[in-house]
Every structure is written in C-alpha cells, then in structure tokens.
Amino acid sequence: ETGVTQTPRHLVMGMTNKKSLKCEQHLGHNAMYWYKQSAKKPLELMFVYSLEERVENNSVPSRFSPECPNSSHLFLHLHTLQPEDSALYLCASSQEGGGRGLPANTGELFFGEGSRLTVL
Amino acid sequence: AQTVTQSQPEMSVQEAETVTLSCTYDTSESDYYLFWYKQPPSRQMILVIRQEAYKQQNATENRFSVNFQKAAKSFSLKISDSQLGDAAMYFCAYRRTWGGGADGLTFGKGTHLIIQP
16 A cells, blocks of 8 residues: 555445544655545645644534544544535645744645545 | 635636646745645545745746746646646645644635646
C-alpha cells in the first residue's frame, strides 16, 4: 500500500447507527487531517492532528469524534448523525516542519480517495 | 481569516486549446503557499502545482503554469494543450507558511473543467 488509504469507500448508515471511518498513511508524515466535502461548498477542515497535538475545530458537532492512535492512523467515529452529514469525507496527511514557530515543510497535503457517507 | 474565491463554477475548452482558471484570496500574512489541486471523478485530490509567496517567479509544471500576482492576491492556473485527462474539478488552496500544520489548507469552491473533444 502506498500513499493515503481510506476505508470504507462507501458507507450508508441510519441516524441511530455508530460507525467509523479509517485512514492510514504510508508516507511517514507527522500530521493528519479530516476534511468534509459537500456539493457546491469549499472543503471544510474538521480536525487536525499535528505533531501529536490535536487541534480542535469548535464548529464540528460532537457527533463526530476523531481518534489518532499513532502518526500513521486516523479514525473518525460517527454516531447519531443527521442527513445533512451526508458528504465525502477526505483524509489527508503532511510532513510538518517541527512545531509551532517553524515553517511548514512543502505545505502540501496528500489526500486519500475519500469515504462517501450517506445518512438515511 | 483567510478566504479563497474561485469565481468560475464551470469552464469548457476544446482539446488542445489553452484555458485559464481564476483564483483570488485574502490574507494578512506575508508568507504563505498557494496550490492548485485536481480532483477527477475518482475523487482523489492530486496536487497540480505549488507556489511559495516569497518567490516572484511563477511556478510551472509541464503544461501547467500559474500567474501569481501577490499585490493583487491573484493566483490563476493556465493549462496549455488541454487533454481529455485534464477534465476534473480544480481547487485553489491557500496555506500560511508558519503554523505547524494546525491550519491545514483553505480551499475555494472549485471550478469544473470540461474538455471538449
């Protein structure tokens, strides 16, 4: 496996279900991200784990819960979602320069193919 | 907060012709990166080209080049000799240089590029 892989590619769930999205990066990067992509809207940054520090995004509802057990794996736990949460969820990774106060490396994010989520 | 604006929801070009996609952004930072990403129907976002704000020279990658106007906060993408495989959504993105990854990328809404055979 190379790059950033996401599973599952497609997920259909009811509003009362609990499911998880998984992301794995094989690039040796030290930062991982969750983005939400909805039609006709810019990609929305949901969560960042950078240099072992989680960055909260206060606008993300608590029904989305991230988990980053190590620098290679990232999960997005989903529970009691709403139909408006249906979207493409993209995972990305990057190599950061070493902490706040230091510049980003190339700045580039590497993306997975996404998980298409449908909430019924 | 930084914002990225792509004013063209859709563009169409004949195969082998040249097309330019527009992007403007707003920031108070002086050091930052700008990117163009491509998202084909397969959904994976792929980096097309990258520009560092401190560099005055416009970035080029084969048939892809940018026109970076820092004072105007403009960052357009020119695709020369368009090919059928260039058909995709194109996203302009911004990222400040200093931040340790906490900001991620800020994206525009995208431009859907259609290539006419």
